[in-house]
Amino acid sequence: MGEQPERPQIGGPAVVVEDVSMSYTVRTSAPGGRGLAVRARNRLFGKREKVEALRGVSLVARQGEFVGVIGANGSGKSTLLRLIAGVERPDNGRILARRQPTLLGVNAALQPALSGSANVRLGCLAMGMSPRQAASVHEEVVRLSALGDAINRPMGGYSSGMASRLRFAIAVAARPKILLIDEALSTGDATFAQRSEEAMDAMLAEAGTVFLVNHAAKVIQELCTRAIWMHAGRIIMDGDAETVAEKYRWWSWNVAKGETEVANKLLTQAVDEGSMQEVRVVEDPAFERKSPRHAARNRYTNGYRPAAVWPGPTPTPSGKPGFVETDILPVISEVSVHGQPRSATSRER
Amino acid sequence: MSTTHTFDPETARNAVSVPSWALGPVGSRLPLGTYIEQLWKRRHFVLAESRSKIAGTANRNLLGYGWLILNPLLNGLGFYVVFGVILQTSRGIENFVGYLVIGVFFFQLSMRCVTGGTQAIRNGRPMIRAFAFPRAALPLTVVVREVLNFVPTFAVLIAVLAVLPPAENITWRVILIVPAFICQTLFALGCAFFLARLGHILPDISNLVNVLARFWLYASGVFFSIDRFVDHPALQTVMKMNPMYSYLHLYRDALLYGVDSPVWMWLLAVGWAFVFVIFGFLFFYRGEESYGRAA
Numbered sequence: 001m002g003e004q005p006e007r008p009q010i011g012g013p014a015v016v017v018e019d020v021s022m023s024y025t026v027r028t029s030a031p032g033g034r035g036l037a038v039r040a041r042n043r044l045f046g047k048r049e050k051v052e053a054l055r056g057v058s059l060v061a062r063q064g065e066f067v068g069v070i071g072a073n074g075s076g077k078s079t080l081l082r083l084i085a086g087v088e089r090p091d092n093g094r095i096l097a098r099r100q101p102t103l104l105g106v107n108a109a110l111q112p113a114l115s116g117s118a119n120v121r122l123g124c125l126a127m128g129m130s131p132r133q134a135a136s137v138h139e140e141v142v143r144l145s146a147l148g149d150a151i152n153r154p155m156g157g158y159s160s161g162m163a164s165r166l167r168f169a170i171a172v173a174a175r176p177k178i179l180l181i182d183e184a185l186s187t188g189d190a191t192f193a194q195r196s197e198e199a200m201d202a203m204l205a206e207a208g209t210v211f212l213v214n215h216a217a218k219v220i221q222e223l224c225t226r227a228i229w230m231h232a233g234r235i236i237m238d239g240d241a242e243t244v245a246e247k248y249r250w251w252s253w254n255v256a257k258g259e260t261e262v263a264n265k266l267l268t269q270a271v272d273e274g275s276m277q278e279v280r281v282v283e284d285p286a287f288e289r290k291s292p293r294h295a296a297r298n299r300y301t302n303g304y305r306p307a308a309v310w311p312g313p314t315p316t317p318s319g320k321p322g323f324v325e326t327d328i329l330p331v332i333s334e335v336s337v338h339g340q341p342r343s344a345t346s347r348e349r
Numbered sequence: 350m351s352t353t354h355t356f357d358p359e360t361a362r363n364a365v366s367v368p369s370w371a372l373g374p375v376g377s378r379l380p381l382g383t384y385i386e387q388l389w390k391r392r393h394f395v396l397a398e399s400r401s402k403i404a405g406t407a408n409r410n411l412l413g414y415g416w417l418i419l420n421p422l423l424n425g426l427g428f429y430v431v432f433g434v435i436l437q438t439s440r441g442i443e444n445f446v447g448y449l450v451i452g453v454f455f456f457q458l459s460m461r462c463v464t465g466g467t468q469a470i471r472n473g474r475p476m477i478r479a480f481a482f483p484r485a486a487l488p489l490t491v492v493v494r495e496v497l498n499f500v501p502t503f504a505v506l507i508a509v510l511a512v513l514p515p516a517e518n519i520t521w522r523v524i525l526i527v528p529a530f531i532c533q534t535l536f537a538l539g540c541a542f543f544l545a546r547l548g549h550i551l552p553d554i555s556n557l558v559n560v561l562a563r564f565w566l567y568a569s570g571v572f573f574s575i576d577r578f579v580d581h582p583a584l585q586t587v588m589k590m591n592p593m594y595s596y597l598h599l600y601r602d603a604l605l606y607g608v609d610s611p612v613w614m615w616l617l618a619v620g621w622a623f624v625f626v627i628f629g630f631l632f633f634y635r636g637e638e639s640y641g642r643a644a
Contacts, residue, residue: 013372016372082478082641083375083376084375085375085376085481086375086376086377086481086641087376087477087478087641087642088376088641088642089376089377089638089639089642094374095374095375095376096372096373096374096375097372097373097375098372098373100375100481101375102480102481103478103479104479105478105479110475110476110479111398111401111405111475113401113404113405113406113408113409114401114404114405118401121397122394122397122398122401123479123480125391125393125394125397125398126391126394126398126476126479126480126482126486127480127481127482128387128390128391128394128482130393131393134393167479
């Protein structure tokens, strides 16, 4: 860690989250005993409660940005990341991305019965690599994971730190342009922290975008350029990592100490001061492909970007042969993004 | 307005225009053509995943891959004792041992595809959460795995037929088991697609499927002849519409008796296969966006 490397230029939008909300319906069990009748009643007619995980979240993340997401447990951080990854669809709003984002979650063991090495191969193939490509990145993945001989042991026996190291290494092998890390790195040790940081810096330098969810404000301050503080499904602050993380740290310290009054004051202060980007995706009818644009015709005949080309000697920007992009993201039409920070108080409904 | 923002308000106020190839919706279903193309790209994944599942199961057992041979053998033996020796359903059936093993072995293939397909999404959750790929690869993996599993079973089948008398009437028709097998596999694949989505929507289905599969086993003429035990003509017709009945009959005619099967049976076999695989796939595809969500 220590001295910060020169941060890359911030480029165009990589991820656009437009007024997204998400809720889950869960069955709540009414208290009142554990008798069979009560349980049967709960099961059939139990109260269904709506848990709002996200209530209108907007943001634009740009290429080369390292966005930290902090907040208390249950504030919607992981949900946001799952939605950006496309694992789930939001109830309202929409999410656009430049490339298919890669999610690194906490449930790291892929196929517990298989060795780490076999999991590497499976993961690469699942991302759409050919066996040859998977073989060519294999060594790099094993090196980055720094697992040593453990790579040949079944993944089910890995510690959570080891498993998340391997998952990180597999994800990076596909050269993702957008990487979403859900506390997966917090279990790694110092060696791995060093290597993963290098890998992420390389990604950012290639105009990649990284989202990092972490509880520790310190980690966010050290790694990120920008931080988003989420609370109860809303973004209450969005800005410079140092500032936001510092405010969050104060708040959470007070909460932990039981100083609810101070904490609440800090929170209101943060809400007042903080802001969320207001994002509006504008589909410009002028750009629709009705007009015969000569370049457009063979570029995307069916409205979809052609698949990443492989095999071929085309060198990737990094100059490392063997790395490939795997992508299944369809592309819609011309959009423009209006992004503007807006005070949190003004959007209270 | 906040000053802590890295986002430059100047650029923010002016709309940022993004070229049309740059931004796409995340997590939405691909159009059918692209979807199939992406699925085809994952063929190596499907194969590797199927093999790893087999290896994973084998490694847990002391006898390992030996169970791939022992399991069908013991199963066949069990059914032979109950139906051949105790219940004597064998009367009127020529070469009952062959009749029985073909029925039991081939039926098990379908049954395992169906029960495995129902749980394909649940079992594949770690992969779904980790990687972006067409989810149809998961039920497909189940069927490919069962087909690979069937290879040693088929060897056992041939060995049993060769060793135990009476001798089969071997003709050129033996090769007809290949198209019949393709049809049965497609049919099973369609079932797997169909039940994979149903099982995701309602996990309780997997219990029901186990019970229904047992009914199906008895209704398919695996160890007795439908003609002998079912008198009611309407019921008999319904039972004969059952695709598994046709598949088993086709195998027996080709492998055991060396006679031509009726044309309607072939039509049923091919028809069911395509209807199931096409509609099953489309049904699964329509639910593509929902599979990441825990049901």
